[in-house]
Amino acid sequence: MKKTKKIKEVNVFGRVDLKAEQLPKEYFNILPLLPEKLAPPLDPRTKKPLKPKALEVLFPKELIKQEVSEKRSIRIPEELQEQLLQIGRPRPICRAKRLEKYLRLPSNVKIYFKREDLSPVGSHKSNTSLAQAFYAKREGIEKLTTETGAGQWGSAVAMATAFNDMQAEIYMVALSYEQKPYRRTLMELFGAQCYSSPSLRTKSGRKILKQQRHCTGSLGIAISEAVERAVEQENTKYCLGSVLNFVLLHQTVIGLEAKKQLMQLGEEPNEIIGCVGGGSNFAGLAYPFIGDRLKGKSDCRFIAVEPETIPTMTKGKFTYDFGDTAELTPLLKMYSLGHEFKPAPIYAGGLRYHGLAPTLSVLVKHGIVEPITKNEKEVFEAAKLFVRTEGITPAPESSHAIRAAIDSALKAKRAGEEKTILFNLSGHGLLDLQAFKQFI
Amino acid sequence: MKKTKKIKEVNVFGRVDLKAEQLPKEYFNILPLLPEKLAPPLDPRTKKPLKPKALEVLFPKELIKQEVSEKRSIRIPEELQEQLLQIGRPRPICRAKRLEKYLRLPSNVKIYFKREDLSPVGSHKSNTSLAQAFYAKREGIEKLTTETGAGQWGSAVAMATAFNDMQAEIYMVALSYEQKPYRRTLMELFGAQCYSSPSLRTKSGRKILKQQRHCTGSLGIAISEAVERAVEQENTKYCLGSVLNFVLLHQTVIGLEAKKQLMQLGEEPNEIIGCVGGGSNFAGLAYPFIGDRLKGKSDCRFIAVEPETIPTMTKGKFTYDFGDTAELTPLLKMYSLGHEFKPAPIYAGGLRYHGLAPTLSVLVKHGIVEPITKNEKEVFEAAKLFVRTEGITPAPESSHAIRAAIDSALKAKRAGEEKTILFNLSGHGLLDLQAFKQFI
Numbered sequence: 001m002k003k004t005k006k007i008k009e010v011n012v013f014g015r016v017d018l019k020a021e022q023l024p025k026e027y028f029n030i031l032p033l034l035p036e037k038l039a040p041p042l043d044p045r046t047k048k049p050l051k052p053k054a055l056e057v058l059f060p061k062e063l064i065k066q067e068v069s070e071k072r073s074i075r076i077p078e079e080l081q082e083q084l085l086q087i088g089r090p091r092p093i094c095r096a097k098r099l100e101k102y103l104r105l106p107s108n109v110k111i112y113f114k115r116e117d118l119s120p121v122g123s124h125k126s127n128t129s130l131a132q133a134f135y136a137k138r139e140g141i142e143k144l145t146t147e148t149g150a151g152q153w154g155s156a157v158a159m160a161t162a163f164n165d166m167q168a169e170i171y172m173v174a175l176s177y178e179q180k181p182y183r184r185t186l187m188e189l190f191g192a193q194c195y196s197s198p199s200l201r202t203k204s205g206r207k208i209l210k211q212q213r214h215c216t217g218s219l220g221i222a223i224s225e226a227v228e229r230a231v232e233q234e235n236t237k238y239c240l241g242s243v244l245n246f247v248l249l250h251q252t253v254i255g256l257e258a259k260k261q262l263m264q265l266g267e268e269p270n271e272i273i274g275c276v277g278g279g280s281n282f283a284g285l286a287y288p289f290i291g292d293r294l295k296g297k298s299d300c301r302f303i304a305v306e307p308e309t310i311p312t313m314t315k316g317k318f319t320y321d322f323g324d325t326a327e328l329t330p331l332l333k334m335y336s337l338g339h340e341f342k343p344a345p346i347y348a349g350g351l352r353y354h355g356l357a358p359t360l361s362v363l364v365k366h367g368i369v370e371p372i373t374k375n376e377k378e379v380f381e382a383a384k385l386f387v388r389t390e391g392i393t394p395a396p397e398s399s400h401a402i403r404a405a406i407d408s409a410l411k412a413k414r415a416g417e418e419k420t421i422l423f424n425l426s427g428h429g430l431l432d433l434q435a436f437k438q439f440i
Numbered sequence: 441m442k443k444t445k446k447i448k449e450v451n452v453f454g455r456v457d458l459k460a461e462q463l464p465k466e467y468f469n470i471l472p473l474l475p476e477k478l479a480p481p482l483d484p485r486t487k488k489p490l491k492p493k494a495l496e497v498l499f500p501k502e503l504i505k506q507e508v509s510e511k512r513s514i515r516i517p518e519e520l521q522e523q524l525l526q527i528g529r530p531r532p533i534c535r536a537k538r539l540e541k542y543l544r545l546p547s548n549v550k551i552y553f554k555r556e557d558l559s560p561v562g563s564h565k566s567n568t569s570l571a572q573a574f575y576a577k578r579e580g581i582e583k584l585t586t587e588t589g590a591g592q593w594g595s596a597v598a599m600a601t602a603f604n605d606m607q608a609e610i611y612m613v614a615l616s617y618e619q620k621p622y623r624r625t626l627m628e629l630f631g632a633q634c635y636s637s638p639s640l641r642t643k644s645g646r647k648i649l650k651q652q653r654h655c656t657g658s659l660g661i662a663i664s665e666a667v668e669r670a671v672e673q674e675n676t677k678y679c680l681g682s683v684l685n686f687v688l689l690h691q692t693v694i695g696l697e698a699k700k701q702l703m704q705l706g707e708e709p710n711e712i713i714g715c716v717g718g719g720s721n722f723a724g725l726a727y728p729f730i731g732d733r734l735k736g737k738s739d740c741r742f743i744a745v746e747p748e749t750i751p752t753m754t755k756g757k758f759t760y761d762f763g764d765t766a767e768l769t770p771l772l773k774m775y776s777l778g779h780e781f782k783p784a785p786i787y788a789g790g791l792r793y794h795g796l797a798p799t800l801s802v803l804v805k806h807g808i809v810e811p812i813t814k815n816e817k818e819v820f821e822a823a824k825l826f827v828r829t830e831g832i833t834p835a836p837e838s839s840h841a842i843r844a845a846i847d848s849a850l851k852a853k854r855a856g857e858e859k860t861i862l863f864n865l866s867g868h869g870l871l872d873l874q875a876f877k878q879f880i
Contacts, residue, residue: 013460013525020453085453086538087831098526098603118558120831122870162828163538182873188880189827387629388602391527391560430562430870433622440628 014097016261018090023081024256026073027249030287030359033072033294035366038245038358039333042320050330057231058238062135066246074249080134083163087126089253091115093261093422098389099406108418109409112267113402113425114258114285117392121186123350123427124281125156125241128250132239133160142235143167147197147222150176150349151183152395152427153241158190168192169236171199171225174217176349182431197222204228204326219353220325220339227328242278243323243332243357251284258422259288269300271408273423275400276304276313276371277350279357281426290368302369303408304360305400307379309344312337312356313364313371321355334361346376347435348396350427374403380439382406383429395427396435454537456701458530463521464696466513467689470727470799473512473734475806478685478798479773482760490770497671498678502575506686514689520574523603527566529693531555533701533862538829539846548858549849552707553842553865554698554725557832561626563790563867564721565596565681568690572679573600583607583676585669587637587662590616590789591623592835592867593681598630608632609676611639611665614657616789622871637662644668644766659793660765660779667768682718683763683772683797691724698862699728709740711848713863715840716744716753716811717790719797721866730808742809743848744800745840747819749784752777752796753804753811761795774801786816787875788836790867814843820879822846823869835867836875 031038040049052064059067066074076084096111105111116124136144144161147170148154154170161168170192177184177196187194197217198205204224208215215221230238240247262269272289274282282304292298306313312335321336323329335356343352356364363369383399385406386392394402401423412419429436471478480489492504499507506514516524536551545551556564576584584601587610588594594610601608610632617624617636627634637657638645644664648655655661670678680687702709712729714722722744732738746753752775761776763769775796783792796804803809823839825846826832834842841863852859869876 015460015525015528017457017459019457020455085455088455088532092528120833159831163831181877182870185873185877185880186827186833186870189824189833189876191828384629387626388631391599391603393560393626393629430622430626431873433625433871436629437621437625440625 014095016093016264018257018260020085022260023084023090024253026075028252028256028288028291029069029072029074029249032070033291034362036362041330041332044327044330060136060139060141060237063246066249067244080131083130087120088118090257091118093258096390102389103409105409105413109412110420111405111409112422114254116426117428121155121159123152124251124284125153126159127253128247129156129160131250133164133166136237137164137166141237144237144239145169145226145230146239147171147219147226149173149219150180152350155183155186157239158187158192162190169229170194171197171222173197173222197225202228218325223324224326224328242280245359247280248283248357248359251280252287254284255288258285267420269422270419271301271303271421273303273401273404275397276306277353279360281424283360285424303404304369304371305404306373307346307348307351308373308375309346310351311373314373318361318365332358334358350397374400379403393429394425395429396432398426454535456533456704458697458700460525462700463524463530464693466515468692468696468728469509469512469514469689472510473731474802476802481770481772484767484770500576500579500581500677503686506689507684520571523570527560528558530697531558533698536830542829543849545849545853549852550860551845551849552862554694556866557868561595561599563592564691564724565593566599567693568687569596569600571690573604573606576677577604577606581675581677584679585609585666586679587611587659587666589613589659590620592790595623595626597679598627598632602630609669610634611637611662613637613662637665642668658765663764664766664768682720685799687720688723688797688799691720692727694724695728698725707860709862710859711741711743711861713743713841713844715837716746717793719800721864723800725864743844744809744811745844746813747786747788747791748813748815749786750791751813754813758801758805772798774798790837814840819843833869834865835869836872838866
């Protein structure tokens with residue numbers, strides 16, 4: 001009786017907070033539950049399976065251990081838990097009450113969302129940047145290098161290195177470096193060094209600039225520069241914002257929190273939705289729930305939304321491919337549009353990637369995760385509706401999930417079905433207002 | 441014994457959340473506690489005391505009632521409470537643990553801050569914009585007009601009118617309209633009409649453009665345009681983001697929450713700090729605590745920080761003055777630099793005002809609130825330190841409070857004094873990164 005009352009109260013307020021002490025203490029690892037074993041990464045030169053040891057030139061040992069771990073859960077060290085508290089975790093789940101009202105949904109069709117937009121650097125990316133910086137620092141690493149497109153990942157790394165008293169060297173795609181100076185400013189405020197890529201600081205950068213003096217850069221080139229600098233400097237490692245198993249692992253704090261929150265509400269989700277570039281925010285929310293489904297404990301559906309113009313999951317091939325255009329990274333078995341694919345210049349920069357995380361690829365292949373596409377126009381329409389009803393400006397990336405959630409709720413309404421939807425609001429769009437301006 | 445344990449736990453986490461049901465149900469009214477009665481506003485033409493009734497052409501009746509109310513508290517209607525929950529109230533108080541560590545503060549010198557930056561439109565302004573829109577709508581008003589400088593207030597009004605199914609007509613200072621297109625985009629996303637001021641839509645605008653074709657505008661001109669449009673349209677009222685008693689009243693939810701939070705922590709603040717333009721964010725946090733001091737229950741100090749170049753409180757005169765440059769508004773008895781004062785072009789646009797809220801003026805005059813000034817360079821240095829240690833990008837306005845908090849903590853450290861400081865982080869600076877860029 002008492003419990004019912006509590007549930008009702010929470011529902012009325014439309015928001016579920018967790019206490020600081022309810023922060024997850026362990027990451028959820030999907031690896032031991034996957035329906036097929038992951039194919040090993042291949043050496044980019046020999047094309048033969050790569051030993052984990054070979055990755056030590058790029059990554060801290062602990063992360064490589066996590067990359068191949070078959071443990072069901074991995075403990076989060078207390079000092080790292082403290083950093084997650086510092087950036088505002090646990091984060092609330094909200095019910096989109098005003099959006100539901102606008103859509104005239106019946107009371108048994110509900111939309112919830114997880115507020116990763118509340119991160120001080122604006123997206124879920126800080127969950128893994130803090131972890132990567134923390135583990136690196138613990139192994140004596142003093143500097144991290146990385147690439148960034150529009151700057152979401154770069155600013156998350158800049159914060160993480162500031163928090164862990166390390167340096168950061170960030171290669172930002174030249175076009176964004178010029179067109180989006182504010183994320184660069186944010187990185188510099190944190191004390192990071194941010195360079196336009198291609199740069200004169202690396203062999204790969206100089207080679208490209210020699211051929212093409214006014215090259216505007218690409219993620220592929222920026223990766224090559226960051227990798228080169230990680231290898232040639234002492235006490236320096238490279239860090240990555242998506243795709244790899246350990247990156248997705250760090251993001252599972254999102255879904256672990258969400259499970260507790262829905263349990264407090266007495267809700268069982270029927271559909272979990274996230275946008276997908278490399279797959280990290282989707283996996284972060286969905287994997288702990290997918291775990292239940294793989295154990296036969298749930299029949300929840302999992303909807304992964306990609307842009308119509310970058311149809312990695314819906315039209316890509318499940319094959320070995322490089323992570324970068326320059327063919328420097330190990331080959332991963334994944335859905336891919338081919339590493340020479342040139343993504344359309346859509347505003348959702350975080351979704352402009354040819355490949356897909358190997359674990360997520362396996363789940364798509366086995367039909368556990370269902371991919372769909374949305375086009376840019378309908379995505380921006382959904383974003384605008386979300387601003388007007390919920391007051392929050394969503395990132396263009398996250399707006400793909402909003403579109404899918406709205407469409408799914410309306411479908412349930414038409415069919416007279418009960419449905420509880422949960423989507424990941426992976427980031428805010430306050431530094432993307434330029435894109436909204438052009439859309440208006 | 442049990443209580444002590446709880447307090448210790450909360451302190452360890454460095455953050456105190458309140459539950460949704462702990463949202464304040466009443467505003468705190470400082471008027472009946474003031475050490476002297478407020479002088480009445482004067483009619484701009486006759487210079488004779490203005491009857492509250494005369495304000496009805498501009499403001500909803502309920503707000504005029506609140507403006508002169510002598511009640512100690514005023515109930516917040518349930519529907520309005522719901523809107524405050526929607527924008528994420530109650531908001532956390534955080535302890536600036538990483539900043540404290542950087543400053544090597546002893547454990548008995550503590551810095552707490554209230555996170556008004558978590559508002560979806562980026563500042564405390566939404567607390568009153570929602571209230572003003574709500575009360576107006578309840579009286580059948582369909583449209584609000586207002587002015588905005590850099591756009592913080594304008595976007596708060598745009599959200600509030602969207603939430604209350606009303607229209608908004610916003611006059612934005614021409615210079616900002618051109619230089620800061622993103623806040624304008626945000627207003628338009630909410631469905632507001634946003635015009636560059638001076639505009640051709642009003643008599644006052646046309647008159648100025650005739651004299652000065654390329655006039656870049658001012659808050660004074662924009663106020664005239666918004667007031668003119670409120671008067672000439674049916675079912676339309678004007679709304680204001682600071683200075684007036686009812687605006688400050690709506691902001692007291694900040695301090696009421698903070699009192700509960702500090703009580704949970706077992707903390708007694710020694711010093712409460714806020715930046716001051718018109719005075720609304722300072723008053724919002726401080727007034728409920730000042731109430732205790734006026735009742736003899738506390739000896740907390742209250743520090744109001746203004747920019748060195750706009751020294752309203754420290755060098756202004758306590759006198760009757762106009763609220764706008766065009767001499768259209770009623771005269772208020774307040775600290776003022778003169779309504780023809782041209783504020784220096786500092787980045788903290790929200791502090792560029794010649795006057796000060798009448799209630800705050802009385803408290804400054806009686807020495808209950810202590811004004812200090814900080815210069816732009818030291819303010820940006822503090823902002824940068826805050827970004828690096830706490831991860832949050834503060835608004836240039838709020839950074840004045842950060843500077844004062846740091847200086848005060850260091851002074852206590854040197855003197856070997858115990859001190860608990862609470863400051864208001866009134867807004868985030870993610871749409872002010874241009875200013876940070878120039879500072880770097």
